[in-house]
Amino acid sequence: xxxxxxxxxxxxxxxxxxxxxxxxxxxxxxxxxxxxxxxxxxxxxxxxxxxxxxxxxxxxxxxxxxxxxxxxxxxxxxxxxxxxxxxxxxxxxxxxxxxxxxxxxxxxxxxxxxxxxxxxxxxxxxxxxxxxxxxxxxxxxxxxxxxxxxxxxxxxxxxxxxxxxxxxxxxxxxxxxxxxxxxxxxxxxxxxxxxxxxxxxxxxxxxxxxxxxxxxxxxxxxxxxxxxxxxxxxxxxxxxxxxxxxxxxxxxxxxxxxxxxxxxxxxxxxxxxxxxxxxxxxxxxxxxxxxxxxxxxxxxxxxxxxxxxxxxxxxxxxxxxxxxxxxxxxxxxxxxxxxxxxxxxxxxxxxxxxxxxxxxxxxxxxxxxxxxxxxxxxxxxxxxxxxxxxxxxxxxxxxxxxxxxxxxxxxxxxxxxxxxxxxxxxxxxxxxxxxxxxxxxxxxxxxxxxxxxxxxxxxxxxxxxxxxxxxxxxxxxxxxxxxxxxxxxxxxxxxxxxxxxxxxxxxxxxxxxxxxxxxxxxxxxxxxxxxxxxxxxxxxxxxxxxxxxxxxxxxxxxxxxxxxxxxx
RNA sequence: CGGAGUGUAGCGCAGUCUGGUAGCGCACCUGGUUUGGGACCAGGGGGUCGAAGGUUCGAGUCCUUUCACUCCGACCA
Numbered sequence: 251x252x253x254x255x256x257x258x259x260x261x262x263x264x265x266x267x268x269x270x271x272x273x274x275x276x277x278x279x280x281x282x283x284x285x286x287x288x289x290x291x292x293x294x295x296x297x298x299x300x301x302x303x304x305x306x307x308x309x310x311x312x313x314x315x316x317x318x319x320x321x322x323x324x325x326x327x328x329x330x331x332x333x334x335x336x337x338x339x340x341x342x343x344x345x346x347x348x349x350x351x352x353x354x355x356x357x358x359x360x361x362x363x364x365x366x367x368x369x370x371x372x373x374x375x376x377x378x379x380x381x382x383x384x385x386x387x388x389x390x391x392x393x394x395x396x397x398x399x400x401x402x403x404x405x406x407x408x409x410x411x412x413x414x415x416x417x418x419x420x421x422x423x424x425x426x427x428x429x430x431x432x433x434x435x436x437x438x439x440x441x442x443x444x445x446x447x448x449x450x451x452x453x454x455x456x457x458x459x460x461x462x463x464x465x466x467x468x469x470x471x472x473x474x475x476x477x478x479x480x481x482x483x484x485x486x487x488x489x490x491x492x493x494x495x496x497x498x499x500x501x502x503x504x505x506x507x508x509x510x511x512x513x514x515x516x517x518x519x520x521x522x523x524x525x526x527x528x529x530x531x532x533x534x535x536x537x538x539x540x541x542x543x544x545x546x547x548x549x550x551x552x553x554x555x556x557x558x559x560x561x562x563x564x565x566x567x568x569x570x571x572x573x574x575x576x577x578x579x580x581x582x583x584x585x586x587x588x589x590x591x592x593x594x595x596x597x598x599x600x601x602x603x604x605x606x607x608x609x610x611x612x613x614x615x616x617x618x619x620x621x622x623x624x625x626x627x628x629x630x631x632x633x634x635x636x637x638x639x640x641x642x643x644x645x646x647x648x649x650x651x652x653x654x655x656x657x658x659x660x661x662x663x664x665x666x667x668x669x670x671x672x673x674x675x676x677x678x679x680x681x682x683x684x685x686x687x688x689x690x691x692x693x694x695x696x697x698x699x700x701x702x703x704x705x706x707x708x709x710x711x712x713x714x715x716x717x718x719x720x721x722x723x724x725x726x727x728x729x730x731x732x733x734x735x736x737x738x739x740x741x742x743x744x745x746x747x748x749x750x751x752x753x754x755x756x757x758x759x760x761x762x763x764x765x766x767x768x769x770x771x772x773x774x775x776x777x778x779x780x781x782x783x784x785x786x787x788x789x790x791x792x793x794x795x796x797x798x799x800x801x802x803x804x805x806x807x808x809x810x811x812x813x814x815x816x817x818x
Numbered sequence: 819c820g821g822a823g824u825g826u827a828g829c830g831c832a833g834u835c836u837g838g839u840a841g842c843g844c845a846c847c848u849g850g851u852u853u854g855g856g857a858c859c860a861g862g863g864g865g866u867c868g869a870a871g872g873u874u875c876g877a878g879u880c881c882u883u884u885c886a887c888u889c890c891g892a893c894c895a
Binding site for chain 1: 819855
């Protein structure tokens with residue numbers, strides 16, 4: 251491709267809303283174009299090319315292990331979503347609209363319903379299973395706050411795959427196969443990533459794993475162990491039970507006057523007791539379907555932090571929201587002095603697993619200015635769940651080594667769904683005995699357009715993009731320094747033809763611009779290698795540039811084709 | 819939805835307080851000079867000043883309404 255013919259509107263200036271490297275460089279490099287803000291983007295020729303390359307890698311690896319590509323209609327009748335119950339449940343991210351006949355439709359944010367519908371119509375027998383179908387198509391989520399360019403757009407390209415099985419075991423086999431396949435995909439794309447345990451969120455299901463591209467700008471906090479393979483999203487991370495070196499305070503059960511002692515720190519100082527022996531009680535309002543809600547107290551050790559997603563799952567709520575002071579009062583709770591042992595009617599209590607068997611604990615008396623000491627949870631029947639947010643330094647549940655936090659970009663997510671959708675939607679098959687059974691499902695996603703952003707987040711410098719081999723828009727950029735120098739131009743044309751004939755995808759910078767402008771564009775676009783034909787041509791030399799690190803090597807003209815063949 | 823802010827040329831902004839000919843930089847077009855780090859000179863094109871209504875002889879500027887977008891906290895590939 252000749253640069254002079256290519257539509258790549260590169261700019262010197264940064265759009266004012268772009269803060270992330272990937273956002274800045276994808277816009278400045280003319281890969282994508284913002285469509286009036288609000289998380290919508292056009293892909294320009296270069297962006298489209300990269301997108302197609304990434305998509306091709308995904309498709310190749312999936313097809314290799316027997317997945318089949320389909321394409322589901324983007325506009326979805328709402329009736330399907332009403333059948334699964336998600337039409338109401340999914341929330342405002344689901345874009346709903348009506349057609350001219352006043353029928354409800356949605357724009358698919360994910361396609362479980364559609365795929366199940368496809369399969370239930372076409373698959374009737376165990377002989378047709380297992381099946382793994384996927385598509386690489388647009389999705390639309392009316393995000394509350396789109397930002398970061400392709401990282402969190404409202405319209406995005408996603409690969410979503412769904413597998414259907416006759417048994418749980420077979421589904422797990424496929425789940426593991428997908429994990430391996432995803433690893434191959436991310437590895438081929440040149441990404442540094444980590445597979446972590448995850449929360450299943452709105453999709454539902456049991457076991458789920460996320461593929462996190464490691465980058466400081468990532469929106470997710472993940473907990474990793476350096477000694478072993480363990481890694482988990484903070485929302486799902488677990489740890490070895492914490493011990494406390496400080497001895498438990500000796501005390502019999504009693505009520506103490508504790509004025510102005512409303513925080514864990516103050517309480518710890520007041521009693522000279524380690525926070526480990528205090529009960530932290532967090533009140534939240536849990537929201538359920540049909541506008542139902544209730545007040546829930548989550549109790550855990552004072553030395554721990556509440557993990558909201560775990561808490562939300564513990565009560566099976568759609569969401570948890572903070573409670574204001576008036577609302578607390580109305581529920582009969584005293585801010586700063588709440589405790590799980592003294593609870594007004596209508597307030598639900600959930601205890602953290604770590605409180606099971608805990609003794610010598612201090613907690614609020616639900617009375618202004620009073621705490622209770624010497625509480626024991628030994629043998630107490632209650633609603634116990636894992637509620638704690640794993641901290642840095644907590645011990646790995648596998649090997650016991652200290653764990654640390656790191657940041658990741660969620661680029662893939664695989665779920666063991668079970669029969670969550672097949673049952674309500676009636677996707678059944680006849681087994682060997684002629685009995686109807688719901689299909690056991692798995693679902694597997696990759697954020698394809700987000701991957702472009704992720705690749706750049708992980709591979710860039712202060713000058714621009716550094717594409718990895720499999721994602722690069724071109725193999726090589728051929729730069730003629732001075733277009734008025736006939737000798738340079740002649741060599742450029744010759745090399746362009748030779749290298750193209752050899753099968754390299756070459757971007758030939760034949761523009762009239764000056765050397766500086768061309769180099770800046772080269773660095774911004776981030777093609778892995780460049781050959782610069784410039785002044786040194788008088789001495790029979792050209793320059794071979796490696797984008798990653800910008801190392802430059804002077805090479806005799808007649809050796810350059812071999813060098814390119816060998817390196818690129 | 820909560821809080822803060824911005825809408826003026828393709829992009830980035832000034833002008834608004836104090837009403838009086840629509841501006842600057844980048845980009846774009848023409849001609850010329852330049853060609854190893856985003857060049858220079860000269861000339862040029864491009865605007866319902868987010869929208870609607872109002873005040874006024876006169877509104878980008880003042881008033882009312884409305885829409886959109888951005889930024890900070892809860893979602894997700």
